[in-house]
Amino acid sequence: MSDAALSAAPAARRPMRFRETRRMAATYSRSISAMLGLALVVLFLATAAFGPMVAPFPEDAVGAVNFEAKLLPPSAEHPFGTDQVGNDIFSRVLFGARTTLQIGLTVTGIAILIGVPLGLIAGMTGGWVAETIMRVTDIFLSIPGLILAIAIVGALGPGILNAMVALSLVWWPGYVRLVQAKTLSLRNEVYVDAARALGAGPFRILFVHVLPNCLSPIVVKASMDMGMAILGAASLGFLGLGAQPPFPEWGAMIAQGRSYLPDWWWCAFFPGLAIYLTVLGFNLMGDGLRDVLDPRQR
Amino acid sequence: MLELDDLRIHFPLASGEVVKAVDGVTLKLAAGETVGLVGESGSGKSTIGKAALGLIPATSGAIRAGGEDVVGASAATLRRLRSRAQIIFQDPHASLNPRMTISRSVAEGLILNTPLRGRALRERVAELLARVGLPEQFLNRFPHELSGGQKQRACIARALALDPEVLVLDEPTSALDVSVQAQILTFLKELQAARPSMTSLFISHNLAVVRFLCQRVAVMYLGRIVEEGPVAEVFENPRHPYTRALLAAAPAPEANPRAKGPRVDYVELTGDIPSPVNTPPGCAFHTRCPVARKGICDVDRPADLDVGPRHRAACHFARDLEAA
Amino acid sequence: MTDPLLSIRGLELAFDTFDGPYHAIGGVTLDLRPGEALGLVGETGCGKSVLTRAAFGLLPSPPARIVAGSVKLAGRELVGLPERDLRSIRGAEVAMIFQDPMTYLNPVFRVGTQLVDAIRAQSKGRIRKAEAKDIALAMLEKVHLPNPERQFRAYPHELSGGMRQRVLIAMALAAKPRLLIADEPTTALDVTIQAQILRLMGELVEDMGLTMIMISHDLGVVAQVCSRVAVMYAGQIVEDAPVERIFDAPSHPYTRGLLKALPHPFKPADSLASIPGSLPDLLHPPTGCRFAPRCPHAGPACVSGPVPFADLAPGHRAACRLHLEGGVLGGTGALAETA
Numbered sequence: 001m002s003d004a005a006l007s008a009a010p011a012a013r014r015p016m017r018f019r020e021t022r023r024m025a026a027t028y029s030r031s032i033s034a035m036l037g038l039a040l041v042v043l044f045l046a047t048a049a050f051g052p053m054v055a056p057f058p059e060d061a062v063g064a065v066n067f068e069a070k071l072l073p074p075s076a077e078h079p080f081g082t083d084q085v086g087n088d089i090f091s092r093v094l095f096g097a098r099t100t101l102q103i104g105l106t107v108t109g110i111a112i113l114i115g116v117p118l119g120l121i122a123g124m125t126g127g128w129v130a131e132t133i134m135r136v137t138d139i140f141l142s143i144p145g146l147i148l149a150i151a152i153v154g155a156l157g158p159g160i161l162n163a164m165v166a167l168s169l170v171w172w173p174g175y176v177r178l179v180q181a182k183t184l185s186l187r188n189e190v191y192v193d194a195a196r197a198l199g200a201g202p203f204r205i206l207f208v209h210v211l212p213n214c215l216s217p218i219v220v221k222a223s224m225d226m227g228m229a230i231l232g233a234a235s236l237g238f239l240g241l242g243a244q245p246p247f248p249e250w251g252a253m254i255a256q257g258r259s260y261l262p263d264w265w266w267c268a269f270f271p272g273l274a275i276y277l278t279v280l281g282f283n284l285m286g287d288g289l290r291d292v293l294d295p296r297q298r
Numbered sequence: 299m300l301e302l303d304d305l306r307i308h309f310p311l312a313s314g315e316v317v318k319a320v321d322g323v324t325l326k327l328a329a330g331e332t333v334g335l336v337g338e339s340g341s342g343k344s345t346i347g348k349a350a351l352g353l354i355p356a357t358s359g360a361i362r363a364g365g366e367d368v369v370g371a372s373a374a375t376l377r378r379l380r381s382r383a384q385i386i387f388q389d390p391h392a393s394l395n396p397r398m399t400i401s402r403s404v405a406e407g408l409i410l411n412t413p414l415r416g417r418a419l420r421e422r423v424a425e426l427l428a429r430v431g432l433p434e435q436f437l438n439r440f441p442h443e444l445s446g447g448q449k450q451r452a453c454i455a456r457a458l459a460l461d462p463e464v465l466v467l468d469e470p471t472s473a474l475d476v477s478v479q480a481q482i483l484t485f486l487k488e489l490q491a492a493r494p495s496m497t498s499l500f501i502s503h504n505l506a507v508v509r510f511l512c513q514r515v516a517v518m519y520l521g522r523i524v525e526e527g528p529v530a531e532v533f534e535n536p537r538h539p540y541t542r543a544l545l546a547a548a549p550a551p552e553a554n555p556r557a558k559g560p561r562v563d564y565v566e567l568t569g570d571i572p573s574p575v576n577t578p579p580g581c582a583f584h585t586r587c588p589v590a591r592k593g594i595c596d597v598d599r600p601a602d603l604d605v606g607p608r609h610r611a612a613c614h615f616a617r618d619l620e621a622a
Numbered sequence: 623m624t625d626p627l628l629s630i631r632g633l634e635l636a637f638d639t640f641d642g643p644y645h646a647i648g649g650v651t652l653d654l655r656p657g658e659a660l661g662l663v664g665e666t667g668c669g670k671s672v673l674t675r676a677a678f679g680l681l682p683s684p685p686a687r688i689v690a691g692s693v694k695l696a697g698r699e700l701v702g703l704p705e706r707d708l709r710s711i712r713g714a715e716v717a718m719i720f721q722d723p724m725t726y727l728n729p730v731f732r733v734g735t736q737l738v739d740a741i742r743a744q745s746k747g748r749i750r751k752a753e754a755k756d757i758a759l760a761m762l763e764k765v766h767l768p769n770p771e772r773q774f775r776a777y778p779h780e781l782s783g784g785m786r787q788r789v790l791i792a793m794a795l796a797a798k799p800r801l802l803i804a805d806e807p808t809t810a811l812d813v814t815i816q817a818q819i820l821r822l823m824g825e826l827v828e829d830m831g832l833t834m835i836m837i838s839h840d841l842g843v844v845a846q847v848c849s850r851v852a853v854m855y856a857g858q859i860v861e862d863a864p865v866e867r868i869f870d871a872p873s874h875p876y877t878r879g880l881l882k883a884l885p886h887p888f889k890p891a892d893s894l895a896s897i898p899g900s901l902p903d904l905l906h907p908p909t910g911c912r913f914a915p916r917c918p919h920a921g922p923a924c925v926s927g928p929v930p931f932a933d934l935a936p937g938h939r940a941a942c943r944l945h946l947e948g949g950v951l952g953g954t955g956a957l958a959e960t961a
Contacts, residue, residue, distance in 0.1 A: 026640050190392040191403075194456070197351050198407035199380035212397045338812035445900060446666075475665035475839065480883035480896035487893070503813060510885035510894065533887065547817035548887045549842030553866040566821065567814045569768070570782040 024292045034288020040281025048101040051094030060087035061095035063246030071264050081266035083257065087246070089266060093274050095248040100230050100278065103164055107229035108222050110168035115175025116218065122176065123183025124206055133176065140173040146235060153241040160249065163242035167232050171225065178221055182214045216293035223289055227282030234275050250275050299497035300327040300350060300383075300464050305359035307345050315575050319345040321521035322359075329463075332490060332498040334508035334529065336544070337518035340574050343501045347466045350499065351385050352376050364463040381411050384457035388469035390449035394441040400427070400452045401437040407459045426455040430485065447478035454485070465498045471507060483510055505548045509533055514608075517541045520574055520582040527609030537611040537619050540583050543567045581613070589615055625697070626653035627800060627833055628677075633691035635676045638684055645904045646672045648857040648912070649691070649928070656800070659827045659834045661844030661865070664854035665880075667901055670837045673854070674803050678716055679708040696800065713744045717794035721806040723786035727778040733789055734758060734774035737796070744797035761792035765822060784815035788822070795826070802826075802834045808843060820846045841884065845869065850937065853877045856902055856912040862931075863938035873940040875917045911943070919944055 028034050052058065056077075060066075066086035074081045080089035122133040140148070152166035186192065192209050200208070236242035237251025245252055250271040257267030307320040320342040327333050337343045348354045350361055352368045361368040364382030366375055384407075387393040394403050401423045408414050414422055424434055430451040441449055450470060457465060467486070471479040487510075489496070502508050508515055509529055516526040517540065525538040536542045546566060569586050572578055578585050584595035594614055602610040603617060613619070635647035647669050654660055662670045675681050677693045677700065693700040695715060700708065712718070720726060728736060737758040742749055749757070755774075762770035765788040778786060787807060794802060804823065808816040824847045826832045838844050844851055845865055852862040853876065861874040872878045882895035899916035902908050908915060910925040917924065923943050932945035 023640050190387045190389060191395045193348070193353055194385070194387065194393045194453070195395075195406060196353055197380065197383075197385045198456070198460070199377050199410045200406065204410070208398075209395055213395070338814060447900075476841075476880055477665060477883045477897040480885075480894040483885065484894055484896055505813075506885040506887040509887050509890055530890065543814055545887065547813045549816070549820075549840060549846060550887055551842040551845065551869070551881065551884045552886075553845055553869040566817055568818070570784060570815065571812065 028288050028292045031288050033284045037281045037284025041285050044278045047097040051097050055091035055094045057088040057091040060091045061248045080270040083267050089270050092248040096250045099249050103233040104226040104230045106164045107167045108225045111171035115172035116179050119176040119179025123180040137173040137176045145170040158241045160243040163236045186210045220290040224286035227279035231279050299329040301362040303360040306357045308357045317574050318521050327497045330494050332512045334512035334515040335501045341518040342521040343518050347468045347501050351383050381460040383464040384462040385466040386453050386457050386470045389473050390453050399438050404456045430455045446474050468501045520577050525611040531609050537605040537616045538613045539587050539589050627656045628654040629694040631692045634689040636687050645907045656833050657831050659848040661848035661851040662837045668854040669857040670854050714797050716801045717799040718803045719790045719794050719807050721809045723790045733776050740793050741796045761796045765792045783811050805837045823847050861940040867938045874942050876913045
């Protein structure tokens with residue numbers, strides 16, 4: 001607690017809302033793992049934002065060829081070493097962050113845009129509409145997501161855009177489940193009854209009373225899903241179904257570097273480390289957010 | 299003002315069985331009256347409260363609230379009903395949206411039913427909250443920043459915002475501490491004096507609170523009214539064995555209540571309340587009743603017997619049970 | 623006079639929170655003699671549940687922290703005892719029952735299995751299974767569970783709330799504890815069922831000579847079972863008296879306020895007195911009497927320092943300056959007149 005907070009002795013007089021935010025921030029910051037997650041996510045976002053500007057060899061990211069410098073081990077000039085065509089891996093990892101962020105945001109965003117409305121409809125209406133939505137959701141959930149995504153990319157043809165489309169299409173059912181369950185319980189809250197007694201119609205109940213109270217679990221799930229979507233995209237890239245070389249995508253970089261293991265380990269190691277830290281960061285942050293926003297879900 | 303006529307509310311279960319939450323209830327509340335609805339869990343008292351506002355559909359029978367037919371009402375009628383009948387729930391914490399400020403919650407009814415907006419709306423909300431004893435600093439607080447009593451005051455302000463003619467109070471003080479309960483009860487008593495035309499249905503399991511606030515009382519057991527009459531008459535001269543047991547069980551705040559109780563001879567009940575899924579045939583109370591007779595009580599459903607002025611009891615032996 | 627079974631001396635307990643220590647219990651001293659049934663009464667947040675839980679080490683630490691004081695059970699100091707010893711005391715010497723019996727019964731095991739297991743665990747395995755079953759059935763008989771043989775084989779969800787509470791009482795008493803702590807045992811029950819359970823508890827106290835602390839928010843409930851009542855406010859005991867004296871000669875302004883705030887089912891009243899104000903913030907508890915900010919009789923002496931107990935009658939004490947010599951109103955007489 002800061003000195004300023006201590007000197008404000010009549011604590012009750014301070015606006016309680018800020019106290020609540022402060023309490024949440026304090027709860028979050030008390031967890032070492034949550035703070036580590038936040039740090040990793042901030043590092044990742046900063047890399048995505050400024051990485052391309054500070055990359056030492058920007059032309060390497062788009063597929064320049066420099067065979068004289070191929071497969072150099074990590075050094076001062078090339079901190080992560082160079083790959084089989086002499087590209088600076090550090091620069092490519094920095095560029096890759098932006099691609100990865102794009103993938104994560106797009107996939108999670110589309111999944112939310114599809115899943116949340118469907119979940120709200122299923123939770124609020126009941127009857128055959130809800131039944132249909134939930135059974136379709138069940139079908140999607142019963143097929144392993146990545147396999148379905150591979151099938152979709154197989155149909156659409158490989159490429160980073162198609163990979164994102166495929167992942168988005170397999171990602172939304174989780175949100176339907178989450179939001180439907182939450183809506184079902186919120187629909188029976190006493191304050192919803194009170195609103196109905198005051199004359200609130202179904203849309204008002206949905207948007208004023210139900211949706212705002214669903215937001216915390218959605219935020220928590222979205223944070224965790226960012227990591228999972230990134231991992232999914234990297235997997236597709238690794239299988240050659242996502243981004244195509246020389247496009248700087250971490251999964252595709254590992255796929256290429258794989259053939260040079262174990263002697264030229266840095267080709268696969270550093271993109272892998274980037275994926276690992278990013279996914280770990282989002283997961284730790286999601287865990288921390290859940291403890292703060294949704295303590296009962298532990 | 300509020301009339302229930304042979305009201306039945308049944309909930310079908312997935313197993314095919316039917317919960318008879320309310321099973322033939324007739325009750326009339328005159329304008330300005332406060333009537334207590336007393337019963338234990340499963341008696342259907344809260345179901346009646348919600349049905350009176352159209353929040354739960356009735357299976358059969360009629361409900362008239364503030365001159366509107368509630369059963370089978372159109373959306374437009376129900377909307378008209380909103381400004382005429384309101385409800386206050388037991389748990390003040392659960393009945394306020396946690397993401398809304400107090401003033402926003404209180405304004406909800408006004409936004410939905412009146413053209414008031416902006417400054418005029420804010421002033422009206424502040425006035426309503428001031429009337430229930432919540433000064434201006436509470437306007438922008440969230441529910442979790444208020445105590446239970448303060449939250450219940452906000453709920454009362456929200457219900458009164460539309461000047462209802464009928465007010466349903468569903469155990470409004472059961473979740474509150476004694477000293478806070480006294481504040482709310484005192485406020486409700488003042489409200490009765492301030493708005494003599496408002497009709498209230500006061501649902502409670504607490505007999506002492508009903509005695510304090512109500513003019514008449516109806517005692518429910520398993521979806522039916524077993525006794526109904528003026529409060530003093532029912533409490534001092536109960537004619538249904540269930541009412542007697544309920545009164546005997548009420549924990550009175552005095553030393554050695556059994557010695558000082560009004561009727562030591564009222565029997566304590568044995569056994570549990572049967573489930574409303576399998577209500578016993580005949581008189582629903584006969585399985586626990588100390589005066590039940592085979593061949594009568596387990597076969598015939600007792601009719602309401604007049605046992606005094608405006609005092610009825612649904613027991614075959616209501617007239618034989620001695621007056622106090 | 624016999625030695626007290628439970629002796630709490632100056633117990634202070636704080637919860638460490640984000641905003642600083644929350645002084646939940648502020649110096650409680652209480653003696654309980656064998657065979658006594660004490661009602662611990664107070665409103666939400668007064669510390670009545672925390673007090674008994676703290677005394678027997680049931681509060682997780684952190685955040686709970688015993689700041690000062692001692693708790694002695696039959697002469698043995700409990701504060702600072704390792705968890706292992708406390709656990710064996712809780713099983714065999716002190717038994718507890720709680721508000722919601724369902725929470726304390728495992729839904730997937732039969733009632734009888736749980737009873738037998740509990741009895742064997744309490745005896746540390748010295749009792750054989752068949753023997754434990756006999757004890758369990760005898761206990762179920764004792765708590766008047768209808769059809770004990772059949773209920774023995776039932777699952778908890780097949781029992782009604784009242785029957786579950788009877789099972790828990792049987793389980794608690796099977797080990798013949800020296801002390802039973804009943805924390806709002808009838809709050810979740812219907813009025814007629816509550817009356818049955820209260821009658822049972824009254825019977826156990828009278829016939830078995832059970833020593834009991836019954837925690838309740840309801841003075842009416844406590845009056846049916848207990849011979850002595852301690853009223854708590856904001857983490858302190860403000861008045862402690864035989865049950866007749868609490869109702870007939872309440873001496874602390876808070877006890878009086880509480881009694882005047884209670885509607886009575888058989889004595890119609892036109893108005894109820896409510897206690898103005900709200901509980902003090904226990905992060906910054908007031909010095910002196912914690913009730914002073916809401917007290918109609920409070921004077922400058924009340925807030926200057928801690929208020930000692932005044933002995934008013936045998937077994938009747940109240941922590942109020944009005945009753946101390948040179949009090950605000952000059953002794954006990956003045957307040958008696960205002961009653």
